[in-house]
Amino acid sequence: MKIAILPGDGIGTEITEQAVKVLKALGETFEMESAPVGGAGYEASGHPLPEATLKLAKEADAILFGAVGDWKYDKLERSLRPEQAILGLRKHLGLFANFRPAILYPELAGASTLKPEVVSGLDILIVRELTGDIYFGQPRGMREAPDGPFKGAREGFDTMRYAEPEIRRIAHVAFQAAQKRGKRLTSVDKANVLETFQFWKEIVTEIHAEYPDVELDHMYVDNAAMQLVRAPKKFDVIVTGNMFGDILSDAAAMLTGSIGMLPSASLDANNKGLYEPSHGSAPDIAGKGIANPLATILSAAMMLRYSLNKEEQANRIEAAVKKVLAQGLRTADIYEQGTTKVGTTEMGDAVVKALA
Ligand SMILES: NC(=O)C1=CN([C@@H]2O[C@H](COP(=O)(O)OP(=O)(O)OC[C@H]3O[C@@H](n4cnc5c(N)ncnc54)[C@H](O)[C@@H]3O)[C@@H](O)[C@H]2O)C=CC1
Ligand SMILES: CC(C)CC(=O)C(=O)O
Ligand SMILES: [Mg+2]
Numbered sequence: 001m002k003i004a005i006l007p008g009d010g011i012g013t014e015i016t017e018q019a020v021k022v023l024k025a026l027g028e029t030f031e032m033e034s035a036p037v038g039g040a041g042y043e044a045s046g047h048p049l050p051e052a053t054l055k056l057a058k059e060a061d062a063i064l065f066g067a068v069g070d071w072k073y074d075k076l077e078r079s080l081r082p083e084q085a086i087l088g089l090r091k092h093l094g095l096f097a098n099f100r101p102a103i104l105y106p107e108l109a110g111a112s113t114l115k116p117e118v119v120s121g122l123d124i125l126i127v128r129e130l131t132g133d134i135y136f137g138q139p140r141g142m143r144e145a146p147d148g149p150f151k152g153a154r155e156g157f158d159t160m161r162y163a164e165p166e167i168r169r170i171a172h173v174a175f176q177a178a179q180k181r182g183k184r185l186t187s188v189d190k191a192n193v194l195e196t197f198q199f200w201k202e203i204v205t206e207i208h209a210e211y212p213d214v215e216l217d218h219m220y221v222d223n224a225a226m227q228l229v230r231a232p233k234k235f236d237v238i239v240t241g242n243m244f245g246d247i248l249s250d251a252a253a254m255l256t257g258s259i260g261m262l263p264s265a266s267l268d269a270n271n272k273g274l275y276e277p278s279h280g281s282a283p284d285i286a287g288k289g290i291a292n293p294l295a296t297i298l299s300a301a302m303m304l305r306y307s308l309n310k311e312e313q314a315n316r317i318e319a320a321v322k323k324v325l326a327q328g329l330r331t332a333d334i335y336e337q338g339t340t341k342v343g344t345t346e347m348g349d350a351v352v353k354a355l356a
Helices: 011-024 039-045 051-059 083-092 164-179 195-208 221-230 242-255 294-306 311-326 344-354
Strands: 002-008 031-034 062-067 097-103 123-129 141-144 154-157 184-189 215-220 237-240 265-267 273-275
Touching: 002 011, 002 039, 002 051, 011 031, 011 062, 011 294, 011 344, 039 051, 051 083, 062 083, 062 294, 097 164, 097 242, 123 164, 123 242, 164 184, 164 195, 164 237, 184 195, 184 221, 184 242, 195 215, 215 221, 221 237, 221 242, 237 242, 265 294, 273 294, 294 311, 294 344, 311 344
Parallel strands: 002 031, 002 062, 062 273, 123 237, 184 215, 184 237
Antiparallel strands: 097 123, 097 265, 141 154, 265 273
């Protein structure tokens, strides 16, 4: 089985190294091959998603991705910016279904900024559509406004759009995920203002007829953001578009104690996937050895489960993460008084040691 390792930029390299270490310690014979991506890809060959990196990603059975981006590339033209690498991989590989499970490990109840009673026992799943919406819609650009009250002034514009098959396939994925869990699905939209999401709501409602065992409700995204902080345990599975899912999943991350705890799986129609933490390259802490590698290690567990059919090994990794948390080991982002502060490498080493 071949795994493409794409560490990327900033803390991407530090956290991916820990996940690779954990994968190697499982005693399986994975073939792992690394390639530069993001700013590292741009430095190596003038493009954030070098052709050789894309080729490796396409031929591998699964992809483990760190993170891309750095402020120093912000002035590059958009097509050359590091973020285009992850957007390009998602699009080229058809990774339309993004699973972001927000689970609170009991040991981290005090690390969340919310009261323990609000978050304890939290186990929700955000299913984010990943290859459409305003992140990919055309046309987009910057120009002189052709009409309207600001005609002639410079303007930036993007296009929000969803085609019926795009909504249908993510809705099926989300209903099926809900069937395997608490059988409740909340579709998050902005149908009161946006045509795109009125259409989204109509299609999701239509598909609901095929899943009568799942309870469906609809919620506007502004209310959903508020409910996630007010009473997050009321959710089971949330399905939403690319941009709303991006924003809501960062908010959900804080329910788990830190964005450094939120893994993700991005799957195509055949469960080939890219696995990455939900966070970015964190340039503010890069190179300091303090980033939390657990979201990436837990993403590697998701990879074993969803793409490599190795449920037992996935369980081993998740159990090892629970064990190190129970031992009181914490990176700075989840540190509380009375626990032991460790760095990125020490945390990775501890997970390896805790593998049963
Ligand atoms: N999939 C990807 O590669 C993503 C890339 N980005 C890119 O990352 C760069 C930084 O973006 P930001 O908005 O700052 O988001 P970010 O997620 O990188 O960081 C937000 C905050 O969370 C902290 N943080 C993130 N991951 C952490 C970890 N594992 N352990 C401890 N603390 C952690 C950071 O130190 C920072 O204070 C930008 O270039 C952005 O475009 C952002 C999100 C996803
Ligand atoms: C480059 C961004 C779209 C990545 C991001 O923020 C995410 O996937 O969460
Ligand atoms: Mg994001």
